[in-house]
Amino acid sequence: MVKLVFHSDIDYLEDWLPPLRRLLPELDAKKSADVSDPASIDVALIWTPPPRIEQYCNLKAILSLGAGVDQLDLKKLPKGVPLARLKDPSLTEGMKAYCMLAVLRYHRDFHIYERFSREGGPWRFDLPKPAAKRRIGILGLGELGASIASHLASAGFAVAGWARTPRQIPGVTTHHGWERLDALAAGSDILINLLPLTAETEGILSRKLFSQMPEGSYLINVGRGRHLIEDDLLVALRSGQLSGATLDVFRKEPLPPDHPFWREPNILITPHVATSANPETAAQQVVQNIERALRGETLLNQVDRDRGY
Ligand code: NAP
Ligand code: GLV
Numbered sequence: 001m002v003k004l005v006f007h008s009d010i011d012y013l014e015d016w017l018p019p020l021r022r023l024l025p026e027l028d029a030k031k032s033a034d035v036s037d038p039a040s041i042d043v044a045l046i047w048t049p050p051p052r053i054e055q056y057c058n059l060k061a062i063l064s065l066g067a068g069v070d071q072l073d074l075k076k077l078p079k080g081v082p083l084a085r086l087k088d089p090s091l092t093e094g095m096k097a098y099c100m101l102a103v104l105r106y107h108r109d110f111h112i113y114e115r116f117s118r119e120g121g122p123w124r125f126d127l128p129k130p131a132a133k134r135r136i137g138i139l140g141l142g143e144l145g146a147s148i149a150s151h152l153a154s155a156g157f158a159v160a161g162w163a164r165t166p167r168q169i170p171g172v173t174t175h176h177g178w179e180r181l182d183a184l185a186a187g188s189d190i191l192i193n194l195l196p197l198t199a200e201t202e203g204i205l206s207r208k209l210f211s212q213m214p215e216g217s218y219l220i221n222v223g224r225g226r227h228l229i230e231d232d233l234l235v236a237l238r239s240g241q242l243s244g245a246t247l248d249v250f251r252k253e254p255l256p257p258d259h260p261f262w263r264e265p266n267i268l269i270t271p272h273v274a275t276s277a278n279p280e281t282a283a284q285q286v287v288q289n290i291e292r293a294l295r296g297e298t299l300l301n302q303v304d305r306d307r308g309y
Contacts, residue, residue: 061293094275137188198308
């Protein structure tokens with residue numbers, strides 16, 4: 001019997017249990033609220049840490065329910081327990097669809113026609129720009145950033161990306177290191193943030209970065225809310241330095257009703273729905289990692305806790 005604790009306020013054990021049990025029939029999984037003996041638990045499958053995580057003193061692995069792990073507050077997790085993040089084909093597919101939709105909305109001026117439609121005209125248009133003339137910059141070229149970069153490049157856009165270390169992606173111009181961030185920004189008519197939130201990347205979407213982007217450019221933030229300096233975005237939008245922003249993630253979620261972003265005409269808000277894991281496809285990695293943890297092996301997609309991703 002393998003004992004697992006499940007903890008999340010946005011995912012449901014009822015969705016995960018059938019696909020997990022199909023692959024690992026001897027699994028005994030409980031929600032954190034139903035665990036009476038935390039010391040008996042082998043593995044945690046969690047979005048955020050369960051209450052009193054220190055009492056789960058025999059954990060062999062912590063498995064994130066998300067691609068990101070910052071919400072787990074790495075410093076507070078028990079030391080020495082390996083942590084893995086989720087890579088899931090459905091999650092990547094969902095992010096590809098979201099980013100393509102958000103890019104096309106700006107590329108084909110739908111954000112403008114949405115306003116004309118609400119306001120009763122005018123009947124006015126600019127001829128569409130060819131995709132090859134629209135430069136898309138992507139911050140982060142990992143599992144998600146690299147897939148989105150290839151997807152947009154194959155749709156004909158001029159795509160560049162930025163990572164910490166050198167990356168090669170066919171059809172995509174790549175940059176790496178802080179000294180190349182300004183080059184990426186300067187060539188981004190639409191900038192998509194797909195970085196993990198770490199001590200290094202927090203606040204990267206700032207006045208400085210916006211001032212390096214072409215005047216009238218657009219931001220799509222699907223990384224984390226704390227990547228963005230919120231007041232800097234409002235200043236950039238109100239001055240026309242940026243023409244619009246599509247935001248899926250926020251410093252505080254749900255976004256409070258009195259937050260100024262709700263009333264900013266050039267911000268499109270989505271409620272952290274860009275993508276999520278599908279238990280039917282992601283269960284395989286979870287079960288492989290449970291088996292690896294029990295054998296004392298390195299996990300798939302194990303997080304480097306010092307690096308933060
Ligand atoms: P990943 O595979 O770990 O990729 C991270 C990328 O960011 C890598 O290319 C990495 O560079 C780069 N990076 C990290 N720190 C950097 C730095 N200091 N400077 C430059 N580049 C840096 O992560 P992923 O699976 O693509 O996911 C990315 C993030 O998307 C997650 O952490 C999460 O926050 C967010 N996300 C959001 C949603 C949503 O619904 N909104 C859903 C899923 C994920 P190297 O390649 O050199 O390592
Ligand atoms: C969602 O935001 C994730 O990190 O998977």
